[in-house]
Amino acid sequence: MKILRSLALTGLALALLTGPARAQTDPLALEIIDEFDRMMRGESSAGLMRMEIDTENWSRALEMRIWSLGTEHSLVRVETPAREAGTATLMVDNEVWNYLPNVDRTIKVPPSMMLGSWMGSHFTNDDLVKESRLIEDYDIVISHEGPRDGEDVWEFTLTPKPDAPVIWGRIEQQIRKRDRMPIWARYYDEDGSLVRTMSFSDFGVLGGRTLPTRMVMEPTDGEERTVVIYLELEFDVGLAEDFFSLRNLRARR
Amino acid sequence: MRTERLWKIYPQDPRPVEAVRGIDLTVLRGEFVAMAGPSGSGKTTMLNLVGGLTRPTRGEVWIEGEEISALSDRRLADLRMQRIGFVFQSYNLLPVLSALENAEFTLLLQGVPAGERRERVRELFREIGLEGLENRRPPKLSGGQQQRVAVARAVLGEPALVLADEPTANLDSHTAEALLDVMERLNRTKGTTFVFSTHDPRVMERARRLIRLVDGRIESDQAASG
Amino acid sequence: MARRDNDIWWRMAWRNLWRNRRRTAITASALSFGFVAAVLMIALMDGMFEQLVSNGTRVITGQVQIHADDYRPERSMHDTMGGREGLDLAALVSAAGSVEGVTGVAPRVYGGGLVSSGDETAGAVLMGIDPRREEGVSRFGAAFVVGGMPGPGEIAIGNAMAETIGAAPGEDVVVVAPAADGSMGNELFTVSGVFRLGMGGFDDAYVLVELGSLQELMAMDRGRIHEVAISVDRTDQADGVATRVEEAVAGLADGLVVEPWSVFHEQLYFMTSMMGAANAIVAMIIFGMAIFGVANTMLLATFERRREFAVARSLGTSARSIVRIVVCEGLFLGLVSLGAGALLAAPVVVYFHEFPLDLSSFIGTYSFMGSAMQPLMTVEYSWDGPLVSAVALVGTGVASALYPAWRAIRVPPADALASR
Numbered sequence: 001m002k003i004l005r006s007l008a009l010t011g012l013a014l015a016l017l018t019g020p021a022r023a024q025t026d027p028l029a030l031e032i033i034d035e036f037d038r039m040m041r042g043e044s045s046a047g048l049m050r051m052e053i054d055t056e057n058w059s060r061a062l063e064m065r066i067w068s069l070g071t072e073h074s075l076v077r078v079e080t081p082a083r084e085a086g087t088a089t090l091m092v093d094n095e096v097w098n099y100l101p102n103v104d105r106t107i108k109v110p111p112s113m114m115l116g117s118w119m120g121s122h123f124t125n126d127d128l129v130k131e132s133r134l135i136e137d138y139d140i141v142i143s144h145e146g147p148r149d150g151e152d153v154w155e156f157t158l159t160p161k162p163d164a165p166v167i168w169g170r171i172e173q174q175i176r177k178r179d180r181m182p183i184w185a186r187y188y189d190e191d192g193s194l195v196r197t198m199s200f201s202d203f204g205v206l207g208g209r210t211l212p213t214r215m216v217m218e219p220t221d222g223e224e225r226t227v228v229i230y231l232e233l234e235f236d237v238g239l240a241e242d243f244f245s246l247r248n249l250r251a252r253r
Numbered sequence: 254m255r256t257e258r259l260w261k262i263y264p265q266d267p268r269p270v271e272a273v274r275g276i277d278l279t280v281l282r283g284e285f286v287a288m289a290g291p292s293g294s295g296k297t298t299m300l301n302l303v304g305g306l307t308r309p310t311r312g313e314v315w316i317e318g319e320e321i322s323a324l325s326d327r328r329l330a331d332l333r334m335q336r337i338g339f340v341f342q343s344y345n346l347l348p349v350l351s352a353l354e355n356a357e358f359t360l361l362l363q364g365v366p367a368g369e370r371r372e373r374v375r376e377l378f379r380e381i382g383l384e385g386l387e388n389r390r391p392p393k394l395s396g397g398q399q400q401r402v403a404v405a406r407a408v409l410g411e412p413a414l415v416l417a418d419e420p421t422a423n424l425d426s427h428t429a430e431a432l433l434d435v436m437e438r439l440n441r442t443k444g445t446t447f448v449f450s451t452h453d454p455r456v457m458e459r460a461r462r463l464i465r466l467v468d469g470r471i472e473s474d475q476a477a478s479g
Numbered sequence: 480m481a482r483r484d485n486d487i488w489w490r491m492a493w494r495n496l497w498r499n500r501r502r503t504a505i506t507a508s509a510l511s512f513g514f515v516a517a518v519l520m521i522a523l524m525d526g527m528f529e530q531l532v533s534n535g536t537r538v539i540t541g542q543v544q545i546h547a548d549d550y551r552p553e554r555s556m557h558d559t560m561g562g563r564e565g566l567d568l569a570a571l572v573s574a575a576g577s578v579e580g581v582t583g584v585a586p587r588v589y590g591g592g593l594v595s596s597g598d599e600t601a602g603a604v605l606m607g608i609d610p611r612r613e614e615g616v617s618r619f620g621a622a623f624v625v626g627g628m629p630g631p632g633e634i635a636i637g638n639a640m641a642e643t644i645g646a647a648p649g650e651d652v653v654v655v656a657p658a659a660d661g662s663m664g665n666e667l668f669t670v671s672g673v674f675r676l677g678m679g680g681f682d683d684a685y686v687l688v689e690l691g692s693l694q695e696l697m698a699m700d701r702g703r704i705h706e707v708a709i710s711v712d713r714t715d716q717a718d719g720v721a722t723r724v725e726e727a728v729a730g731l732a733d734g735l736v737v738e739p740w741s742v743f744h745e746q747l748y749f750m751t752s753m754m755g756a757a758n759a760i761v762a763m764i765i766f767g768m769a770i771f772g773v774a775n776t777m778l779l780a781t782f783e784r785r786r787e788f789a790v791a792r793s794l795g796t797s798a799r800s801i802v803r804i805v806v807c808e809g810l811f812l813g814l815v816s817l818g819a820g821a822l823l824a825a826p827v828v829v830y831f832h833e834f835p836l837d838l839s840s841f842i843g844t845y846s847f848m849g850s851a852m853q854p855l856m857t858v859e860y861s862w863d864g865p866l867v868s869a870v871a872l873v874g875t876g877v878a879s880a881l882y883p884a885w886r887a888i889r890v891p892p893a894d895a896l897a898s899r
Contacts, residue, residue: 057557058661084662098655100665105653109596116591120661199777262725297896306893310547327797333892334795345895346791349494354487361487362795406794 338407565702583615607693626672813876
């Protein structure tokens with residue numbers, strides 16, 4: 001789960017790069033990946049986040065409890081607003097389930113709906129699970145290294161491997177060197193037009209680690225945005241895989 | 254009617270044909286003239302020139318004081334309709350029209366009202382022995398009858414000049430005589446000018462002036478004993 | 480001058496036409512058969528268009544639709560008629576319903592969502608409908624394999640979806656849909672029936688929900704709808720009906736657009752237009768060939784009458800009058816052929832109207848642009864085809880005479896004197 005885990009751990013860029021490396025990928029990128037991969041293997045976390053969604057037609061804010069284990073397991077449960085409390089999402093590997101307390105049912109998101117919005121935000125269901133596959137689907141090269149606006153950075157460019165089942169034509173990612181924090185990620189369509197931008201800010205310490213506590217996803221056209229803010233975060237909370245079960249998805253806590 | 258130094262040369266291979274070679278001719282109102290001569294002597298060409306059907310190569314054609322060789326096609330058509338009548342060797346009635354319709358054709362072109370047209374046609378038909386044949390189509394008429402209808406068509410428009418191209422060539426002598434009677438009478442009673450081309454001795458006999466053409470020139474021009 | 484008594488030229492033309500009766504009869508027969516063929520072809524094409532358009536519009540869309548001007552093409556759920564406030568739905572439906580030529584009016588709300596039963600879930604187009612009104616516009620009502628239209632708290636699904644999610648009438652399913660307030664609407668519905676339209680993209684995706692229930696699920700007020708679909712008595716009259724409906728509903732909300740199927744069903748319109756154009760080209764080729772054939776015949780006739788034209792010219796007939804004789808002959812030929820053709824065409828058209836050509840034994844039913852076609856060549860009564868064909872036929876006669884007429888006035892008047 002990209003949004004959550006990338007923030008819960010050290011940084012999105014590194015999260016993007018986890019997974020088995022391929023020959024086309026830049027060795028330096030691989031080094032960063034390896035370092036990150038070792039660090040986060042078996043890592044568990046728990047926290048509280050706030051999601052603010054602004055669209056042309058409505059605005060709303062949700063507070064959610066989040067749990068994750070490694071890159072393949074996470075669980076999110078809505079706390080407020082009260083009307084939607086208990087609504088939960090479970091992600092295991094590439095699959096997504098939603099629990100709807102109103103009707104007391106669990107629904108697996110069908111493949112055809114993976115590109116649909118998650119909880120009305122500007123993230124798709126796909127965004128929640130695709131992260132661990134990025135290294136398999138894209139070639140990653142360092143397209144820039146050096147100062148940008150007085151900050152020493154790397155810029156990675158991710159281009160899809162032939163026949164990779166992806167929707168982006170290209171992804172660009174900026175990471176600052178001093179603490180390897182992500183600054184932004186830009187998503188381009190197949191025509192090379194910028195479709196959306198995710199930016200990271202408010203770098204702070206949560207659960208003993210430095211990370212961006214605020215991220216904003218903005219589609220290029222329109223005035224819309226989704227903001228995610230981390231309020232609480234702890235690491236090594238001792239979660240096992242069996243925590244991420246359909247039974248737990250339904251359980252109100 | 255008058256021509257001055259009239260020439261007509263048809264461009265033709267291997268060399269141009271000089272059909273009319275400098276003819277000066279004057280025909281006065283009321284004359285009854287025959288132009289005779291062998292084939293190729295220029296008779297028909299003279300009629301074409303005088304009738305405004307073709308233009309001369311050189312020279313002038315005057316009809317009632319108007320020089321016609323420079324007129325536009327439209328003016329020429331008007332001139333033919335108003336002032337010239339034609340009688341053709343092969344009658345040339347319009348086969349889809351009745352005898353009456355053929356006869357009144359020129360009057361119709363002249364814009365004479367229908368009632369008056371009919372009246373004039375019937376009157377003339379009575380005069381020239383065509384009474385009762387008004388509604389017959391040409392194929393149902395004898396040669397003589399057809400030619401009389403053609404004469405009626407030529408004279409009814411009261412032209413200054415009637416040009417007749419071998420009018421009796423296809424008729425037996427009795428019919429030819431009768432036709433000549435008709436034309437002569439019209440010449441006398443109405444004062445219509447007639448110019449024939451012919452090599453029919455009967456026509457030459459009846460003509461009051463006989464012009465002989467040879468090789469596009471006037472060989473002789475004499476008042477006939479008639 | 481000759482302006483009076485113009486009838487002589489008509490008379491000559493008419494009599495000329497009958498001078499060679501056999502030739503005229505053959506030419507006129509060919510032309511009248513061409514006319515019958517054209518009338519029949521157009522009538523069959525009209526029947527096919529009607530079927531095509533009917534199948535394309537009578538299943539779901541109707542022939543006229545009302546939307547908010549910003550609804551299409553994005554079809555955002557927020558772009559309801561009358562904006563956020565919506566409008567007086569009852570007034571809208573009754574205003575549209577009272578327009579001449581309208582046979583049905585169906586208000587609709589659309590949403591996207593998930594339908595889930597047991598462990599299986601499918602993406603769905605949620606279509607909020609008034610079941611009673613929908614009967615007059617779409618074919619859903621007649622397409623039920625089992626069960627029927629949904630009442631409040633119920634949905635109807637296509638057979639393909641029923642198979643996918645394993646749901647049957649009487650069972651409860653979960654419907655999840657993004658709501659207008661940004662929340663995720665979710666509710667249990669009972670399956671009222673399973674329909675089968677037999678068209679790709681519908682039986683596996685469309686879910687009919689009772690209008691009010693869907694509005695509630697999507698947190699929309701009762702006066703908020705996305706579409707009013709209207710059926711008309713004649714599909715070829717949709718444009719006119721659309722204009723009248725637009726006038727009738729103009730006062731009920733700002734920014735309402737009323738469009739006939741030719742606008743919102745662009746593909747179908749394009750297709751029928753293309754076919755129409757192709758037919759027009761075929762017809763033009765046929766009549767073009769006829770023009771050459773008839774012109775040839777008339778040229779022959781004109782050539783045979785050279786001397787007559789020369790005589791007429793030598794007597795002082797104007798070129799205009801000569802042209803009139805020849806062109807009138809062509810006109811009469813066209814009119815005579817038309818008369819014969821009309822006598823022939825009438826029983827043929829009546830026959831095919833009463834007994835449509837059923838080609839199903841040869842080719843079975845087939846699908847065209849997503850609509851199931853009956854291979855039934857029906858002939859509709861219409862004046863358009865015969866009128867167009869009649870004009871083309873008479874035009875052919877006149878056009879055929881133009882060149883012969885030009886040749887006729889080129890005959891030198893001196894030819895009259897030339898001996899035989």
